[in-house]
Amino acid sequence: MxxxxxxxxxxxxxxxxxxxxxxxxxxxxxxxxxxxxxxxxxxxxxxxxxxxxxxxxxxxxxxxxxxxxxxxxxxxxxxxxxxxxxxxxxxxxxxxxxxxxxxxxxxxxxxxxxxxxxxxxxxxxxxxxxxxxxxxxxxxxxxxxxxxxxxxxxxxxxxxxxxxxxxxxxxxxxxxxxxxxxxxxxxxxxxxxxxxxxxxxxxxxxxxxxxxxxxxxxxxxxxxxxxxxxxxxxxxxxxxxxxxxxxxxxxxxxxxxxxxxxxxxxxxxxxxxxxxxxxxxxxxxxxxxxxxxxxxxxxxxxxxxxxxxxxxxxxxxxxxxxxRRATRADAADPETGVRIARRAVEVHGSTRLRGDAVLVVRLEPVASPASGRGGAEIESVLADGGHTVESVRVAGDTYNGAGIVHAAISEFREEHGPRGDVVVLVRSPHRYAWQEPVLDRILATTPDVVVLDMGFVHRDFSEARGWVRTYGASRACVTAAAEVLVPA
Missing domain, CATH: 3.20.20.300 (Glycoside hydrolase, family 3, N-terminal domain)
Structure with a gap:
């Protein structure tokens, strides 16, 4: 060599x-x-x-x-x-x-x-x-x-x-x-x-x-x-x-x-x-x-x-x-991230979940090759808090995605009535042309939903009953969002 x-x-x-x-x-x-x-x-x-x-x-x-x-x-x-x-x-x-x-x-x-x-x-x-x-x-x-x-x-x-x-x-x-x-x-x-x-x-x-x-x-x-x-x-x-x-x-x-x-x-x-x-x-x-x-x-x-x-x-x-050597000696504080994520959350309308059952509708973005595996998901956090949680996920290549979402919301509401809340989770939906008509249909037919926007802010969701922006989808942001949906 x-x-x-x-x-x-x-x-x-x-x-x-x-x-x-x-x-x-x-x-x-x-x-x-x-x-x-x-x-x-x-x-x-x-x-x-x-x-x-x-x-x-x-x-x-x-x-x-x-x-x-x-x-x-x-x-x-x-x-x-x-x-x-x-x-x-x-x-x-x-x-x-x-x-x-x-x-x-x-x-x-x-x-x-x-x-x-x-x-x-x-x-x-x-x-x-x-x-x-x-x-x-x-x-x-x-x-x-x-x-x-x-x-x-x-x-x-x-x-x-x-x-x-x-x-x-x-x-x-x-x-x-x-x-x-x-x-x-x-x-x-x-x-x-x-x-x-x-x-x-x-x-x-x-x-x-x-x-x-x-x-x-x-x-x-x-x-x-x-x-x-x-x-x-x-x-x-x-x-x-x-x-x-x-x-x-x-x-x-x-x-x-x-x-x-x-x-x-x-x-x-x-x-x-x-x-x-x-x-x-x-x-x-x-x-x-x-x-x-x-x-x-x-x-x-x-x-x-x-x-x-x-x-x-x-x-x-x-x-x-x-x-490179450390110049600061403060102790580790695992709660730092969650405290700051709470400060970032933006809330519009009525976002508190009213019943004990929730359907989470996920409009999935294209996963970035840069991203690693994420932390907690809102479904597991809500389930841990005692909610009955159902979930439906659709992506751009999902067969009849718009129909699946519409049917899932309709059936869930028939099943749970006023005890059932629908949370629509999006991440930068403006970047994906297929998501716009899906969201338009949800808000036109079922405006009594809470939109959880965990991506880059661009679209206005004031047509929904409630609207939460977290400015990210990390575990800290999920925790902050859950506290808004189900306040202590």
Whole structure:
């Protein structure tokens, strides 16, 4: 093994693939692999995760172990005993930077407890487009508002001794395209990009964020390729314009936003050449992809397509990640998230459930590939409180979904009469054309329902008997919603 091969491995961050230490990692770890990004499929319980990270570090203390723990809807730990928190949209709604800082600190403590030292969060995108798939992951639609909460979140997490990562540079939120599925477009003049659009990342740099994730939108005024492989974006905007000298990590290179433009061997080299330091390979990238990426990097250096000095600088920056130490010693407070989720809830009309039976009608969104398994569901919380709970779920591809919903509500009302309440649970329904006529029919034929809106706020539901907004669907938000539906 040569020093060049060790350098090539040091910038790679694949997934692990299973909740135990897999055999395939032995070779790459011995060759200096930078670390791993842990995903939901790697996590069974808190003790299991702590044991897994300890076993990995036993093999190689240098490994950096990263995770996507944004809190709120994008969580890996909520369902295994980690702290339950509202997400960014709810924090932005509360608009208390101390609360935002405290939530992030609690997340940091939760990550430290299971041996994770690098959190690929927060998302500091600005939801200027209500159809952005990242809407509920944003602090809001105003850049100044997002900037102050981004800085507070970073400060809170890093005060717990965990490195933060502001994402998704140069910022989703303008496009309605999901970078998992295609290449978003940022069609703005350079002056507007520099003077306004990048403000949340400017705030993150000022907050001394340890890393920034570059995603795959195409910045049309600067380049004709995704940002993750664009030198004008990474080196020009992020390094030179914003003065960032921390670790730049790519968003997953398996995502179609870049994979449709450059396959892994090419994307790995082009990302490094553009100024990235760490390559997130993706949730389904294991030993074979590691070998492919490492070989392409070595070959590119030999061919003169990638300067050795660029690779060495990337490795130096990654090595610095392990230097983050805790600066705050407050104890863990598992109730922090629920307290703040209660403050985010918005209530309209008559929302209190009147009987002892409830039908929950779920209009299911398309699950984001970024999301982990969620926490509690409103059905189980209501059932635990003594209600008889029935549920019906329909999605965009459900056969006769509108008919199913109408029939289920009608039959439930026939069965339970005035003792039966109907709760219609939606998450950003404006993003799914099929949901609008379903909701219109419900509100026209059965307005005596409570709408529980747990997504990005866009549609008005004042036609319903009652209407609750939680600004997220995490376990903390579910708890807060249940307290509104069934007050103590």
């Amino acid at each position: 040569t020093s060049l091969e060790r350098l090539a491995h040091s910038v790679l961050f694949p997934a692990l693939g299973r909740p135990t230490v897999p055999r395939w990692i032995d070779g790459p770890v011995a060759e200096g692999l930078g670390g791993f990004v842990l995903f939901g499929k790697d996590i069974v319980s808190g003790p299991q995760l702590a044991g897994l990270t300890a076993a990995l570090r036993e093999r190689a203390p240098h490994l950096h172990l990263a995770i996507d723990e944004e809190g709120g809807d994008v969580t890996r730990l909520d369902h295994v005993g980690g702290v339950a928190t509202p997400g960014n949209l709810a924090l932005g709604r509360v608009d208390d930077v101390a609360a935002t800082r405290d939530v992030a600190y609690q997340i940091g403590l939760s990550l430290r407890a299971v041996g994770v030292d690098w959190d690929l969060a927060p998302a500091v995108d600005t939801a200027v487009n209500p159809f952005s798939p990242n809407g509920v992951r944003c602090f809001g639609s105003d850049r100044a508002h997002v900037s102050k909460h981004a800085a507070a979140w970073i400060e809170g997490l890093q005060s717990a001794g965990v490195s933060a990562c502001a994402k998704h540079f140069p910022g989703h939120g303008l496009s309605g395209t999901d970078a998992h599925l295609g290449t978003p477009s940022i069609d703005l003049p350079v002056a507007e990009l520099v003077d306004h659009y990048l403000d949340p990342f400017r705030a993150a740099v000022a907050a001394d964020v340890d890393s920034i994730m570059v995603s795959h939108p195409q910045v049309t005024a600067l380049d004709d390729v995704p940002a993750s492989i664009s030198a004008p974006v990474i080196t020009g905007l992020l390094r030179e314009e914003l003065g960032f000298d921390g670790v730049v990590i790519t968003d997953a290179l398996e995502m179609q936003g870049v994979a449709s433009v450059a396959p892994l061997p090419e994307a790995a080299v082009r990302a490094l050449r553009a100024g990235a330091d760490a390559l997130c390979l993706g949730a389904w990238s294991y030993g074979e992809d590691v070998r492919i990426a490492a070989r392409s990097i070595v070959d590119a250096v030999h061919a003169g397509d990638l300067p050795l000095a660029r690779l060495e600088r990337a490795a130096e920056r990654i090595a610095r990640l392990g230097e």
